[in-house]
Amino acid sequence: MKNCLLLLGLVAAVSAGGADFFVDAKAPAGGDGSRAKPWRAPQDAVSGVRTARAKGMVKAGEAVVVNFADGCYVLDGAVKLGAEDSGTAEAPVVWRGVGRRAQLMRGRPVPVDRFKPVTDAAMRARLPAAARDKVRVAEIADLLPADVPEMAVHFGGTPTGPLLFVRGAPATLARWPNEGFTSFAKGVDTGDSRRPGAFVYDNPRAKRWNFAAGVWLNGYWTHDWDNHSVRAASYGAENGQANVLRLAAPVPYGVMGGTWGAKERRFYAFNLLEELDAPGEWWLDRTAKKLYLYPPQATQKAACGEHDVVLASGYEPILAIQKAHDLRFEGLRFGYAYDSGLSAEGDRLAFVDCVVANLGGTGISLVGNRNLLKNTLVYNTGRNGVGVSGGDRKTLTKAETLVENCHIHHFGLFQRTYAPALNVAGCGITVRGNTMHDAPHSAVLYGGNEHLFESNEVYAVLLETGDAGAYYTGRDWTTMGNVLRGNYTHDLGSGTLEDANTMGFYFDDCDCGDAVYDNVFHNVARGIMIGGGREHPVRNNIFSHCRIGLSIDCRGMTWKNWNSLEHGGSSWMLEDKAKALNYTEGVWAEKYPLLAKIMQDHPREPLYNPVENNTFIDCTQQILALDGEASKCLARMAPIRNNTVIYSTGTNGVKVAKIDARIADGFRVVVGSPEKPVTVKLPVK
Numbered sequence: 001m002k003n004c005l006l007l008l009g010l011v012a013a014v015s016a017g018g019a020d021f022f023v024d025a026k027a028p029a030g031g032d033g034s035r036a037k038p039w040r041a042p043q044d045a046v047s048g049v050r051t052a053r054a055k056g057m058v059k060a061g062e063a064v065v066v067n068f069a070d071g072c073y074v075l076d077g078a079v080k081l082g083a084e085d086s087g088t089a090e091a092p093v094v095w096r097g098v099g100r101r102a103q104l105m106r107g108r109p110v111p112v113d114r115f116k117p118v119t120d121a122a123m124r125a126r127l128p129a130a131a132r133d134k135v136r137v138a139e140i141a142d143l144l145p146a147d148v149p150e151m152a153v154h155f156g157g158t159p160t161g162p163l164l165f166v167r168g169a170p171a172t173l174a175r176w177p178n179e180g181f182t183s184f185a186k187g188v189d190t191g192d193s194r195r196p197g198a199f200v201y202d203n204p205r206a207k208r209w210n211f212a213a214g215v216w217l218n219g220y221w222t223h224d225w226d227n228h229s230v231r232a233a234s235y236g237a238e239n240g241q242a243n244v245l246r247l248a249a250p251v252p253y254g255v256m257g258g259t260w261g262a263k264e265r266r267f268y269a270f271n272l273l274e275e276l277d278a279p280g281e282w283w284l285d286r287t288a289k290k291l292y293l294y295p296p297q298a299t300q301k302a303a304c305g306e307h308d309v310v311l312a313s314g315y316e317p318i319l320a321i322q323k324a325h326d327l328r329f330e331g332l333r334f335g336y337a338y339d340s341g342l343s344a345e346g347d348r349l350a351f352v353d354c355v356v357a358n359l360g361g362t363g364i365s366l367v368g369n370r371n372l373l374k375n376t377l378v379y380n381t382g383r384n385g386v387g388v389s390g391g392d393r394k395t396l397t398k399a400e401t402l403v404e405n406c407h408i409h410h411f412g413l414f415q416r417t418y419a420p421a422l423n424v425a426g427c428g429i430t431v432r433g434n435t436m437h438d439a440p441h442s443a444v445l446y447g448g449n450e451h452l453f454e455s456n457e458v459y460a461v462l463l464e465t466g467d468a469g470a471y472y473t474g475r476d477w478t479t480m481g482n483v484l485r486g487n488y489t490h491d492l493g494s495g496t497l498e499d500a501n502t503m504g505f506y507f508d509d510c511d512c513g514d515a516v517y518d519n520v521f522h523n524v525a526r527g528i529m530i531g532g533g534r535e536h537p538v539r540n541n542i543f544s545h546c547r548i549g550l551s552i553d554c555r556g557m558t559w560k561n562w563n564s565l566e567h568g569g570s571s572w573m574l575e576d577k578a579k580a581l582n583y584t585e586g587v588w589a590e591k592y593p594l595l596a597k598i599m600q601d602h603p604r605e606p607l608y609n610p611v612e613n614n615t616f617i618d619c620t621q622q623i624l625a626l627d628g629e630a631s632k633c634l635a636r637m638a639p640i641r642n643n644t645v646i647y648s649t650g651t652n653g654v655k656v657a658k659i660d661a662r663i664a665d666g667f668r669v670v671v672g673s674p675e676k677p678v679t680v681k682l683p684v685k
Contacts, residue, residue: 019052019064021045025071025102038069042079042104049093050084063091068332070101074108078316087326089348097331100353104319106337107165107312114138115293115309123292126210128277134294135276141289143311148286151216151271154230154249157415158360158382159216159271161338162313164282165358166296170380170413174276174283174292176205181219181266187256188244196233197221197255198246199265206235206245208274217245218416219267222253224466224501225441227416232269310336312360317343329354340365341381351376360414362387371401378406382414384423385436391427393449393478396587398428405433417441417465420472421458424451431456440464444471449513450481457684462493462502469506470524473514474531477574478581480513480592488684490522500525500547500621507533510556510574512595520682521546532556534607535594537638541614544682547621549657550611552637554629556604563603575599602636610638611666617646617680619657623667626660640666647671648678 022038023045024031031037033048045066052058064087087093115136118124124132144162151160164171176182184199191197209215215232233248247255256265269275273283273292280296291311318334321327321344328350334341340361342351350372356363363378365387378385385408390399403422412419421436424446432454436443443458458470470489473479489504504521507514510532517539521527526548530536532555543549561568563575570576578595582588589596594608601607616623623645630637640663647656650673659667672678 019058019062021049021052021064021066022069023066023073024069025073026069042068042073042075045095046079046081046085053084061088061091063087064093066093066095068095068097068102070097070099071103072109073102073104075104075106075318077314078106078318078320079104081319081321081324081327083323083325085327086324086346087328089326092326092328092348092350094328094330095332096329097333100331101333102331103333103335105310105312105335106314106316106318106339107163107310108143110138110140110143110291110309110311112308114140115295118292123273126273128274131277131294136293136295138291138293139289140291140311144289144313148284148289150286151214151231154228154251156228157419158338159229159414161315161360162284162311163338163360163382164284164291164293165310165312165336166280166282166293167308168358169280170358171282171293171296172278172280173270174272174274174281175268175270176272176275177268178278178281181268183264183266184245185264187265188238188241189246190254190257191247191250192254193250196230196247196250197257198238198244199255200241200243201235201245202243206243206269209235209269209272210274211235213273214271215269216271217247217267217269219251219265220464221251221255221265221267222257224464225417225468226253227440227464228252229270310358312336312338315339317341317361317365319343321346321349324349328352333357335359335380337361340383341378342366344368344371347371350374357381362419363408363411364388366401369399369401371399373403374405376406378408378421379410380413381411381419383412383419385409385411385421387423387425388429389425389448390429391448391450393427394581396427396449396481396591398450399426401429403429403431403434406435408434408436409438412439412441417468418445420445421461422446424448427451430454437461438463442468442470442472446471446473446482447476447479448482449479451483453482453484453487455486457488457490459489459491460493464493466501468501469503469508469529471504472506472508474506474508474511475571475574477510477512477533477578477595477598478583479511480535480595482513483515485515485518487519488522488682489519489524489527490684492524494525494547502526503529505529507531507536509533509572510562512536513592517541520544520684521549522682522684526551529553530606530609532559532562532606534598534605534609536609538609538611539613542617542680542682543614543619544617544680546616546619547657548625549616549619549623550614551622551625552606552609552611552630553625553627554606554633556606557629557632575603602633605633605636606630607633607636608638611640612642614643615646615680616643616657616667618648619645620655621657623657623659624663626662631662634662643667645669646678646680648680649674 021033024038186200189198218229231248238244317340324346333355335358341356345367360382362384408421522544527543
């Protein structure tokens, strides 16, 4: 009888509005998907639509719309869609947020009334004195029924779950310092792949930490582009040296293992009850399952209606799509999960006007062809904002996927390096009109072919790192045919004054084939760096208030790493990477003829990099930086001509960049004065 009633409801839903179904988190259980009796959970919608199709109530090729009322949909597991849930190109299956406030979430709300003053004497003694009467504790065993694992000894990204979100934002595991980093300048044991390193830390703060209970450190231990978290083993005297802080596990490049970055290395300590001293910080007693929270003072939008505190665990995304096609999601919100938000693999999948936020992992992973991500807000992600791939590199078949007019910010919260706003791979993806900002490392990482990056704005990235680019690709001859045009890149993390080691666009380690034109770089340490590669035409760009406008170096001519397994490892086997794609024949040779004959054409030299019709405004260190080796191949490199250098208020008493005498004929100089400055209006968004 129950099944008969369900089928009658499905018939009513279909006949009343085509194939319209309804979901409402506030509805009672047992709904039938009709407007009068909506389903209560997204999983009910999945099974209900399948039933309607199986019974013939929704005909093949008929449009299906699943309407979600505003509200909070708390999920026990991922919502899973597969091939059987697909639509057609003419009639996609649509999941629509009716009022744009429908929130699908994996986290569990923690009732605010559970939080009580801390009365346990031992725990109060561990808390900072000034915080003891402000911190609150909640019993959460019912929200974490399984054993809670201990924090991993070593990790490069998201801490071992759960995660906590408070008033619409990730809470901070109790740490010191509360912002930024502390530092050290003396290593006593670099360590290696098997042995943890150690360093001298002469700060008495460390003496208050309970190393037996567990102290974790997050740091840039050797390079400014490598960040890892690791448990500390001990603090004290070693071999006659006082105040030695030893790690409990190795880190990839050791401790102060040789770097061209700052002499001091940076870290902060976290997951410490002893440092629970600031609003918004938290700590979890993983054995007793008690949550300690210093309530935030700022008033922020609640996570989901009345829920101010959300605890998230579980290793599944919110929405998982595999081998499906012709699905469209509009006006929905996804968030509050330990793992990722959306994991989608298929063709003609569309996400429009959505919000994806507050996640321990990546916001959106989109794999396949002719997919669309548009007008979507992504923020507060532990790893990437968005990962997108598709197409076929071997045949140079384009994915025809579009990422357009999205706003992605505050990404890489836990994986501090190589977790960009956009990670693009494959062939033929367009990234247009997006805004990306606020992150420790890069905004765009990409590889592959025939991608278009157009009219995007990037700012306030590279805030913690060096030897990195806002847009970055590298160490591959075959990443050809990519175009970066009309982008505005400005106000980045500056790197060190001496080497200007953060870049707007960074084509690293002999990367080839990126056309760069009509872009604006403003207040960037180094606008573009071409690291020994070729076929990078640089035309009609503006470099404003950069330390170095543009660099082209000759590392391929001098580095032992070049095309060498012995010195550079497999990642430096540039020719082998090209051979794997049959680069000397077929569509590759036709599309990229200069690449096809690279081994017969001075392969170690940075050739075919024309620099033409660019404008450099008030750069302070160098205009176009060339290393000494460039003199050996300058005639073969490419034309450097018709560029303009502007000193807007003159050169008297103002630090200005000089033009390399070897290429001075390629630049026209315009000099203003304080009385008559030369002004240039930047063509930005």
